Every structure is written in C-alpha cells, then in structure tokens.
Amino acid sequence: MNILLLGPPGSGKGTMAVRLQEEFGFIHLSTGNIFRSEMKNETELGLKAKGLIDAGILVPDDITIAMVKSHIKEGTNYLLDGFPRTIGQAEAFPHVDHVIYFEIAKDIVVKRFADRRTCEKEAHGYNLVTLPPKQEDVCDIDGSPLIQRKDDMPDVVSKRFEEYMEKTHPLAEFYRKKGILVSVDAAPAPDVVYEDVRKIVEGLL
Ligand SMILES: [Zn+2]
Numbered sequence: 666m667n668i669l670l671l672g673p674p675g676s677g678k679g680t681m682a683v684r685l686q687e688e689f690g691f692i693h694l695s696t697g698n699i700f701r702s703e704m705k706n707e708t709e710l711g712l713k714a715k716g717l718i719d720a721g722i723l724v725p726d727d728i729t730i731a732m733v734k735s736h737i738k739e740g741t742n743y744l745l746d747g748f749p750r751t752i753g754q755a756e757a758f759p760h761v762d763h764v765i766y767f768e769i770a771k772d773i774v775v776k777r778f779a780d781r782r783t784c785e786k787e788a789h790g791y792n793l794v795t796l797p798p799k800q801e802d803v804c805d806i807d808g809s810p811l812i813q814r815k816d817d818m819p820d821v822v823s824k825r826f827e828e829y830m831e832k833t834h835p836l837a838e839f840y841r842k843k844g845i846l847v848s849v850d851a852a853p854a855p856d857v858v859y860e861d862v863r864k865i866v867e868g869l870l
Contacts, residue, residue, distance in 0.1 A: 666869065667737070667760050669745040671837060672767025673829045675774035675822065676851040681767070681862050682744050689866060692741060696748045699732050700724075710735070730757050742870070750833045755840070763869055764840040765862060767851035771826045778822040782811040795854075 668691070670678040685691050700718075703711030710732050714724045733748055737760065749755040782791040784804035791798050791811060798804060802811045815821060840846040849861045 666762050667743045667745055668866070668869070669749070669761045669764045669840075670767065671764055671833075671840070671846075672851060673769060673771075673774060673826050673834075675777050675826070676767035676769045677855055677858060678746065678765075678767045678851075680855055681765075681859060682746050684859055685744060685862065685866060688863070689742065689870065691744045693744045693746060694733065694736060694748070695746045696729060696733065699736055702736075703732055708735075726751075726754050726757060730754065733758065734760070749836065752835055752839055755836055761840070762845065764837075764846040765865060766837050766840075766846055766848045767858075768848050769851040771823065773852050774826055775819045775822050778817040779813075779819055781813070781817045783814050783817075785809045785812050 670682055672678045682691075682693050686693050700711070700714055704715045705711070710728055714728055714732070717724050717728075729748065733745075737743060745761065749758050749761070755761070777792075780793040780795075782793065782798070782802070783789070784791070784807065786804065786807050786809035789804050789806050790796070791804075798811060803809075804811060837846060847865050849858060849865070851858055
C-alpha cells in the first residue's frame with residue numbers, strides 16, 4: 666500500500682513520516698533518497714539523472730517515475746513524500762492508494778520558520794518556542810553562535826509556500842475527487858497532529 670503525504674513545506678509531514686516509519690514499519694520513499702541511491706549504484710536511470718542534474722537540467726517526469734516504480738515492491742507499505750508533485754506525475758503514476766493532506770495556513774508556516782535557529786558550526790537545530798537553547802543565541806552542544814538561515818526568513822518561506830500552492834496544491838483536489846484524500850489539521854503541536862495521523866493510518870492498514 667502506498668500512502669502519499671501531501672502538504673506545504675513547514676507543515677511537518679517530514680516529522681510525521683519518521684514517526685510512521687518507526688511505529689508501523691513503513692518504507693519512506695522520497696525522490697531525493699531514490700535519486701541518491703540510483704546514482705550511488707550507478708544504475709542506467711541513475712546515471713541518466715546524474716548527467717542531467719550535473720548539466721543543471723531538471724530531471725524529466727518519465728525518468729523520475731521510472732525510478733520510483735523500480736523501488737516499489739508488491740506487498741510492502743510505502744510512504745511517498747515529495748512525489749507525485751504535479752498533476753502530470755500523478756496521472757502517470759497510478760500507484761497512490763491513499764493521501765494524507767496536511768492542512769496549514771501560510772502565516773503559521775512563516776512563524777514556524779521564523780522561530781528556527783541553526784548553530785553556525787554543526788547546524789544543530791533549535792526553535793525559540795518549542796526547543797530553545799539553554800543560553801540565548803548559543804548552541805548547547807558546541808557553544809557556537811545560533812543564526813537564522815536565509816531559507817527560514819519570512820519572505821523566502823512565504824515565496825516557497827506560494828510556489829507550493831500554485832504547483833503542487835492542485836494535487837489535493839485531484840486526489841479528493843478520486844475519493845482517496847483525508848485532511849489533517851497540521852497547525853497543532855506535532856504530538857497532537859500525529860494522533861490524528863495514526864488513527865487514519867490504523868484505519869487504512
Ligand atoms: Zn551546534
């Protein structure tokens with residue numbers, strides 16, 4: 666069974682994926698992981714993709730889809746994350762059985778990222794609200810200064826969110842019409858969101 670986790674960046678679906686893997690033994694399929702493994706193993710598709718990426722060309726859908734398909738084995742439960750990401754990919758990849766959509770407003774995502782701090786030396790992660798350092802602006806582990814990454818700045822996050830809504834959000838409607846999408850409120854704390862997600866998954870397995 667293949668469950669697609671769908672939601673904007675900052676909706677926390679990555680965290681949910683990790684917890685679902687731990688509790689239910691799902692295999693997490695992200696295109697990033699698949700690309701890396703195919704390239705490392707120097708498969709035909711992997712080498713093709715590497716050539717394109719090295720040349721700065723976006724890997725076309727047919728190669729991406731072929732790579733994902735080659736990783737799926739019958740009788741295994743997978744979590745798909747970051748793929749399919751367009752209607753075109755979804756139409757060419759009819760192997761999505763269920764979709765969990767992580768619903769969240771832009772201002773909440775912007776605030777989430779704005780609270781993030783990263784240590785300069787080892788990139789240890791903090792959050793001013795949920796995981797503050799013991800001493801302000803200093804890494805607990807190595808004492809190096811905490812910085813706000815450019816990617817976490819409100820204007821960058823806001824732009825990424827809008828891009829997602831424009832390019833990937835139409836997928837939610839696509840799967841809703843198929844009757845295989847369930848929405849989850851992704852605004853509460855991770856433990857609360859996970860309880861909802863777990864109930865949904867238990868109902869599917
Ligand atoms: Zn550190």
